[in-house]
Amino acid sequence: MPSRVDTPHTDPTLSSRSLLTTAAFMPLPRPGPRLRGREQQRERLLHLLDTTRSGPRRGGVALVEGVAGAGRSRLLGDTCAVAAQCGFSVAYADADEVRRAVPLAPLIAALDLRTDVEHPPLDLAATAAGHSAWLIDRLHTSLAERLRRGPVAVVLDDLQWADTTTLAALGTLVARCATQQVAWVLARRAGEAESLPAKLFAALGDAERSERVHLPPLDDRAVAELAADRLSAEPAPELLACVKGADGNPAALVALLDGLVEEQRVRVAEGRARPAGDVQNGPVPRRFGVLVRDRAAALQPGTRLLLDVACVLGHAALPEDIAQILGGTTASVLPALQEALDSRFLVCEGDTIAFRHELVRQALLATLPGPLRGSLHRQAADMIIGRDGGVLPAAAHLVHGARRGDTRAVTVLCSAATAVVATEPRTAAELAQRALEITGPLHPVRANLVRVAVEALTRCGPLPRAIALAEESLGGALPQEQATVLRCELSAALLLAGRAARAVAVAGPPSPGAAGAEGLAERMELGRLHGLADLDAAAAEREARQEMTRRGGPSAGLRCVLARSHWHAGRVGEALRQARAAVASAGEERGVCRPFAPRLALAAMLTHLRETTEATALLDVLRGEIEAEGWPVLCGAAKILGSSLALAQGALAEAATQAAGGLAAADEAGMPRYSPLGWRTLAEVALRRGDLTAADEHVERLTRTVAEQGLDGAAATASRAGAAWMAAQLAAARRDVEGLDAALAAVHADPYALRSLLCEEPAAAAWLVRTAADRGDGERAAETVRAAQRLAADNADVPSLLAAAAHAQGVHQRDADALRRAVQTHLDPWSRASAAEDLGALCGADRAATVMEFEWAMAKYARLGAARDEARVRRRLRRLGVRRRHWKHADRPASGWASLTDTERRVADLVAQGLTNRQVATQMFLSSHTVGFHLRQIYRKLRLRSRIDLARTHPGVDDGPGRHVTDRPAPPPADAGAPADTASPRGPAPHAPKTPPGPALPAPAHPADTTQPR
Secondary structure, eight states: OOOOOOOOOOOTTSOOOOSSSSTTSOOOOOOSSOOTTOHHHHHHHHHHHHHHHHSTTOOEEEEEEEOTTSSHHHHHHHHHHHHHHTTOEEEEEEOOSGGGGSTTHHHHHHHTGGGOTTSOOOOGGGGGGTOHHHHHHHHHHHHHHHHHHSOEEEEEEOGGGOOHHHHHHHHHHHHHTTTSSEEEEEEEEOOOTTSHHHHHHHHHHTSTTEEEEEOOOOOHHHHHHHHHHHHTSEEOHHHHHHGGGGTTOHHHHHHHHHHHHHTTOEEEETTEEEESSOTTTSOOOHHHHHHHHHHHHTSOHHHHHHHHHHHHHOSEEOHHHHHHHTTSOTGGGHHHHHHHHHTTSEEEETTEEEESOHHHHHHHHTTSOHHHHHHHHHHHHHHHHHHHOOHHHHHHHHHHHOOTTOHHHHHHHHHHHHHHTTTOHHHHHHHHHHHHHHSOTTOTTHHHHHHHHHHHHHHHSOHHHHHHHHHHHHTSOOOHHHHHHHHHHHHHHHHHTTOHHHHHHHOOOOOTTSTTHHHHHHHHHHHHHHHHHHHOHHHHHHHHHHHHHHHTSOOHHHHHHHHHHHHHTTOHHHHHHHHHHHHHHHTTSSOTTSSSOHHHHHHHHHHHTTOHHHHHHHHHHHHHHHHHHTOGGGHHHHHHHHHHHHHHTTOHHHHHHHHHHHHHHHHHHTOOTTHHHHHHHHHHHHHHHTOHHHHHHHHHHHHHHHHHSOOOTHHHHHHHHHHHHHHHHHHHHHTOHHHHHHHHHHHHSOHHHHHHHHHHOTTHHHHHHHHHHHTTOHHHHHHHHHHHHHHHHHTTTOHHHHHHHHHHHHHHHTOHHHHHHHHHHOSSHHHHHHHHHHHHHHTTTOHHHHHHHHHHHHHHHHHTTOHHHHHHHHHHHHHTTOOOOOOOOOOOOSSSGGGSOHHHHHHHHHHHTTOOHHHHHHHHTOOHHHHHHHHHHHHHHHTOOSHHHHHHHOOOOOOSTTOSSOOOOOOOOTTTTSOTTTOOTTOOOTTSOOOOOOSOOOOOSOTTOOSSOO
16 A cells, blocks of 8 residues: 555646745645536645645644545545645555555555654564554654655545554544644545544544535536536536436446447537437446446445345335335344445435436346346235235336236236326336236237237337237237227227328228227227328318218317318318317317327428417427327427427527437337428428538438338328428539439429428428429429419418418519518518528619618528528629628637637538538538638648548537538539539529629529529
């Protein structure tokens, strides 16, 4: 146990104040890296050194206490470094459990008596013969020798392992040196209050010039700062919620964060670190699990056994339950329970004892062998059933511990799953599926188990599992009544999965004698009509009205069928009226989420039409409805619609986050109906930002999703049209003429597909007209205008359709009045800016009007985060001789990635992807010379020499669905497929003034963009 003096570090966060009050003494150095959350404790230790040096007859004692991993050793090492640089003679050592049998070992090591030249070498064997008093005198003499050279700092760590002689010696030496320049810094792990180290600390704490320094858990600010240090990014709130399992313990927090990074469960995008997947319910990070298990292993055997039982019983348990499983009384487990509480494995929550975080419980649970875990779960279930007969708490244990063929376990699991299927479908699905695993094919409750499992899986997903289980059971021999009930559940699952034709085929009238046959008939007929609405809107409307007549009036479900039928038929105004009526009447009915929530249908319509205020309010209510009625399978759809609304409002980061979350939830639930909209939102975000590489990836995923998702009917047609439109925008931005023609052909191949697109995307009509005209396809341009005008004529009370028709007409016919109407009536802010840009291009002869419209459009684009569109309009203004400053002043470091401006960072991102200066210029609407200038600034700030160095050192971004920068290969050349002197971003603009064409420009991410100057 050698003594050591830690070398000082450098801490740029500290001021250069003097440690001492006398100017002749050495000033306080700038010590090591900042101790997050320990600033006050550090200052108190520095104050002790200050007071010790400031007077010849002054010393003091600091008593540092904290749990394992609280940062004691780091704090003491920092204190040693400061003391050494300030002229202290530092005596440092730490006790340990192995050398506990050697009396005075920590003090002997700290004061290094073996090298004392004025005394013979120390014979430690003498201590065994009762010479402790002599050794203490030797220690005091050694201290006195050091004091002749200056002040002394005695720093001893881990005194919980110190022997009794050391503790007694410390009490004596502190008292003898009370009036000398000795700073005592004594540290121990917090724990048993009656231990000898605790009694020593209590005695020393009452002395003059002594101070207790407690190391509590880090507060939220310190946790966030430490997380930012480890991740080199700002932690998002959801990630901070995940790391609460560290309980503010620095060592545990570092282990948890490093473990998540090593296992690639944290993604960093745009400077924010977020969890990748469900961290809290996923496997425990290996590093964190090892730390928890090591700390548990240091506890007494009885405490370890108590923790084993407690982690099986769940997050929280009654003390008497733990004692009963252990075969004792509550009093008999008190010592072990107290140690578990002192070590902060457990905390008190009301009448229960709970783990401080689920991650800690899972880490301990992983150490139990499977057979032992199962046996403890069965014992817990027996205890619960024998005490109060609670089937749900017992089932929570049997789902992990039941054995195959256990009839009682099957019965309990079935009863519990049935009880919670409508409120906690995930729990019900787990219980029912586990019961099916352990029951035989002829068990009397198996059919009911299948029904409960299918209903639960339909409510929470995955839908493919619900469909497969139902179809497998229907393929066997089932009583007619049970088969009818199962067909009803299967129909609902198929509808949610977008398989309308199969849902219609499965739905049919129940047998007349079936229990609840009338209710089943209504549910099955409603499901059939919803499926029919996707396949044949006219037939669905006709039959829905017949059903209303038979029932004597409309219901929320039937009104929802009518609303969807009208929407698919292009009668958007009537669809909105019926959907609003369905929502109004749904409050009086139960089960309004089955199989389609009226609020979800109405919210989707309003989102497409950019009625953002009403849509946002509906989604807020819908989220509560989903939770209250137990339909988490719809959560992904709600998030995806929310992402589309965020995009319409210009919140690009929020749109990307919600879309990524919604896509993940939809994929987990197996409900792909709204997934195309999620991928379109991500692609649109990337296009507006000008990140064509990311847009390319999202469009590729969109195309693959539409091809593989298995939708049929109207949903499939609308999805294909939306995917083709996004592919067309990307092809125009890439100047990929062949790809653009193919995508436009797909959009115009089916009149219904075109109509669906125009209903769902207010900006599509003008973009398609401009693009078709630019390709020399006047017939398609006119076809789009006619389709938009028919929709507007049939829906005179729908503002977004009226604005889209006016915009398309203004572009096609060079009609300034129509464009002004579009600017005034578009509900979509981006479309309004697009119409203003079109209007500005039409006012070529009136330079003032042109500049006014362009500046208004540019400001609107800027507020929406559409950087690419803003850059295009700025370039058009420059051509008119108008220059607007577009950079922002900010305090930045002189070098490094943080020193780059936004423009320089964008150039660096594109160059790192492999783009040439010309390609970067085309994407950013800059000249090649300007790009070269920015690139030189980047090289200077990053101290690089070449593009290869830039690509190699580029920080990169995670590959999640919402990422901004990617590591894809370079795109095709910007001038591929189009003459350099005729290509430009916004499409043909037949209304543009007849001026010579400008420099080559790419087609940007704008619904009005193709390849001609406007």
